[in-house]
Amino acid sequence: MTPDEAVRETIDLVFRKFAELGSARQVVAHLRDQSVALPHRDLRQGRISWLPADYAPVHRILTNPVYAGVYAYGRSKTEKHLDDQGRVRVRQKSRPTSEWQVLIEGHHHGFVSYEAFLLIQERLRSNWRAPLTESGGAVREGAALLQGLIRCGRCGRRMQVTYSGGHGKVRRYSCHQAHRMQAAEHACQSLGGVRLDQRVADAFLTVLEPASLEATIAALREGEKAWEVDRKQRLLMVEQARYQAERAKRQFDQVEPENRLVARTLEREWEARLAVVTEREHDLARFQTSRPNPLTAEEISWLRSAGADLRSVWGGETTTHRERKQLIRCLIKEVVVTVHRERSEADVTVVWAGGAATKLISKLNRTGEHHRATDDDVLDFVRRLAPQYTNEQIAFILNAKHLRTGHGNTFTARRVATLRLRLGIPSPKVTTPVDTSDASWMDVPLAARALGVSVDTIRRWAREGFLEARQVMPQAPWRIHITDDVRQRVVPDAPAGWLGLADTAKALGRSKQTILHWVQSGRLQAVQVTSGKRKGLRIELEKKPVGLFAGQ
Secondary structure: OOOOHHHHHHHHHHHHHHHHHOOHHHHHHHHHHOOOEEEEEOOOOOOEEEEEOOHHHHHHHHHOHHHHOOEEEOOEEEEEEEOOOOOEEEEEEEOOHHHOOEEEOOOOOOOOOHHHHHHHHHHHHHOOOOOOOOOOOOOOOOOOOOOOOEEEOOOOOEOEEEEEOHHHOEEEEEEOHHHHHOOOOOOOEEEEHHHHHHHHHHHHHHHHHHHHHHHHHHHHHHHHHHHHHHHHHHHHHHHHHHHHHHHHHHHHHHOOOOOHHHHHHHHHHHHHHHHHHHHHHHHHHHHHOOOOOOOOHHHHHHHHHHOOOHHHHHOOOOOOHHHHHHHHHHHEEEEEEEEEOOOOEEEEEEEEOOOOEEEEEEEOOOOOOOOOOOOHHHHHHHHHHOOOOOHHHHHHHHHHOOOOOOOOOOOOHHHHHHHHHHHOOOOOOOOOOOOOOOOOEEEHHHHHHHHOOOHHHHHHHHHHOOOEEEOOOOOOOOEEEOOHHHHHHEEOOOOOOOEOHHHHHHHHOOOHHHHHHHHHOOOOOEEEEOOOOOOEEEEOOOOOOOHHHOOO
């Protein structure tokens, strides 16, 4: 155990935060957020440096048995093999605990017990992306309360979570593994997540109700103790920084003033150490402003008489989805669900951490039970688009405009078809009619083939006004008017003397935007060259602008 108290407190902080947060990456995020540096020892010089927290050193602290008071040898082995080119490759492979050559528990004083160390390893393994048939995984930010815990009651596989609707508020649990991996005819089962989450949460809160008051008081007191521990760690960091600054000052004072080569180096080192002292003192001052108010005897007495509503805390705005999931995982090992569509119910088995199980029934949503009306604006758009576009095209246009169904879902061809059928949307006249019987009006791919250019070029010409084009609404597909005159203005090469847009603007002393306006209004003749280095717009200068623009 190092005699440096700042190092000891920082390592102990890593273990305490992992016990609280349950994830190595969450520990790193906390340390970075609180500007807590980690100690790094130089084995050759024996010095300790302090660097910003990162995942690799935090993970090494949590997985090294030396921090649990254990002497271990032979935790890994060297393997050699030949690659495809016949070269020898060497790699280190970790061994399971049972295969370690030496393991001596209680060899020295550790930060945690060996039993706690084994629980940490089990929690780290459970945070990995679980195999397809297993449950688990680190707690995430989504609203699905049973993420990583729910198991299919039919095939026994882990069920997946999907989100939909506005801002991903609609969650659903589904089991598709048999369908995907074994070519089963159908997916096993799926069900909405809101009712199921609420049913399991009610069971969880019911179990905690007898102890909720004392748990609340204990949590408040624990928060006060945790703040004092964190404050002590920051005080030690300030003390350590001051020692380093004082040491650098002594080194600077001992050098001869004439030896400026050395003095300048030591002076910069001293200034750097003083900057660290200032930074850590400011960090300590900011932290002390967040001190929680300790509970008084009168407040504790009032809590016991008034009671504590754990359900209000659970549903409070300040309680995050991640925190609810961490609470759930303290008591619940897994949840097994079997859906019965004929009864509109799901059989739910909650397996608690101690091995006991609770049977529950969760109601399923009936078809159309939560129907919400689609906005009138969306219905109007569908009416305008219906005469000319397929359901797939309509769905694409509505999604491009970020419109949603009454349930907050994106549009699909099936949802558009259902909307039109259920509401009986007719096919009235379009606001900007396009005569589909006129063969000169084409969609973009057909127009591109007619002119021998790409579809991107057709869209660009339509936006620039070189081609006559129409849209029922923004984001709707273009309808392009291809006439004989248009075909004559799209040529492989321009006539002699015709200039590009930039050269024309320079010759006439006008901006390129003005030249384009004159081309679109017919005051200047232009063609589009489709091949060679002269590809692009070419403009005739022999015919000068007339009328209002003649003298400009």
